Amino acid sequence: MPIQPNFLERFAFFTLNAAPTPMLDLAGALGYQALSTAVRLNLFNTLQERPSTLPELVQTLNCQERGLKHLLSALAGIGYVVAKNGRYHNTTMTEKWFTDGTMLDLNNAVTCWDAFLRDLWPHAPEVIQSGERPYNFYDYTANQPGLSHAHQQMMFGNANLNAPDVTSRVKLPAGPTRLLDVGGGHGAYTIHFCQEHPNLQATILDSAIALETAQQHVDAAGLDGRVQLQPADIWQIDWGQEYDLILLFNFIHHYDQETNVKLLHKAHAALKPGGQVAIFDQLESKQFGSAISGLLQLISLMYYLFADGRIFSRDEMRQMLGTANFSNIQFFTTPKWAGQSLVTAVK
Template sequence: MPVPLSPDEAHLFLESDAAPAAFLDLLDAVSFRSAAAGLRLGVFEALADGPLPVDRLAERTGTDPLGLRILLDALAGYGYLTRARGQYANSANTARWLLRDAPGSFAPALSFWSTVLTGWWQDLEASIRSGGPTDDFYAWLEKHPEALADFHTMLRGLADALGPEIVDLVPVPAEARSVLDVGGGHAAYPVAFLTAHPQLRATVVDLDGALAQGARTVADAGLTDRVTLRPGDLLTADLGTDHDLVLLFNIVHGYQRDAVAALLRRAAAALRPGGRVVLLEPLAEVPERPAGPGEAFVRMFSLNLFHTQGGRAYAYDELAALLDEAGFTDARQHMLTGSDTDHLVTAVLAG
């Protein structure tokens, strides 16, 4: 957690040049990494039922008592744990957000981003020098089951939060029959559409490991007979034709402009005339974004996209121009009340 500063210290580090602000970043980076270690070592789960002394915690987590004590003291200093009468306990924030079965748990996000920042970001300079990613992010993810599960659990959590509002915002005519979700992975969005619109069937195109995650969501919702999970490369696979709705949720930001243009043309070819394409994206350059961490997140996210995939966060105007080029009309941007960073962009295929 960010290092708490007195007003004098804040002035020294943040408002004057008397102390290096990068020192605070160093401490915050260590705090983040220590929290991920606490999570991965099972410390927070081991403390879920109440406080424990270090020896009992070391037994439960299979760790070295001295190393663990030093980590626990660091986590207590950063606010992830509390320490009293020789026992450690989860802080209220840890108990609320870092236990795996807490509602809307942040644990998958902490684990996933820690993997990305300590692995992929080691050579951040390389992509900035060369102008392209050093590896294929999604091929890598398919080969790392733990990171893959964290990634889709994190995105499924977001989908559970945003899904109902998105379904309300997207008009689905009574005669509509088919929704195509390109790169739909965990499949929570098509499940939300099918639950609200009993006449719809869905096809989800994605890579094998991602679809294995989606199969669980579809089965849990009892919708296996209405959803087809189709393995394939979204840039080349047969997407079918005459769909009423094409979802491109968190997809175009993985690509550079020309590839986005090609993807939107593929979406157009898969739709019936008058059908609708729906994009969900963290958008860059949103003037009305409320103050807070949203803007910082989008900048971090865009840098991560460029480094890992060669993509970036797009501004609405760029997407609207690309949709127009691909034959869509009536492009619109929708703010979501459930998120400062995620926006819906919809457009209709010219008839």
């Protein structure tokens, strides 16, 4: 976790500006590298199986004792492990977010971010200077062995954290209904909607490599008879017609306003009268505190650097939906969504 200054340290860093506050950002970078090292060594899963002494971990993880002791001390200092009676244990935070298996998939998130920080972020100065990227983010993730699956698994974990709240806020009519999930490669939201609505039939539209992950999750949920996976370029294919609900989740941040209006026109044409489009994405909002607002600006920078994307405001979202002839626009958010918002609108 981020280093937590005590009261006196906060006073020195933030109130008096007497200590070099940017050092906390540097400490965060060091903390991430320690965390990444632990994940690559499989340390947390090893401790989940059995709390262990340092000599036991040296043998199990095939490590040099001095180096492993330094790593464990660093991880204890930032709240990931704790030593009790000579044995190292995961903290409750580590158990919840790294080894529980039902929450976020932070192990795959670390795999992704190791790659992004190594291969993409070093190009940030030239991207900001020229506006050009020497990579295509989607080709990059697709062509790196294992990275596409890790990326989809990371997104699947994020979605599972939010999906119960999201699905409960999107109302569908009684009886048989149809859903189109555009760019829903990992399948999590479609699965949750199908579990919430037994008469729902769904189609997930995404690239073939993304849908490989969706297939695994759809099969595991026993929904292969209700969920169709359609590999295609979303801009080249006809989406069909008469859908009750179209999902554009974690999608609009990839494009500019003009392109998003075209996207929303395609959604409008594919819905039946009275059908809904639902958008779940980061949106700027005055409802958020300073931590979430700061995080959103960092995420917006990331979207720009990686894929020429951005985060939109609620007013921009209203304008785009209105231009695409949607009405009854509603916004929902909760602190649990950490800066993300749900937007629904009706054809």
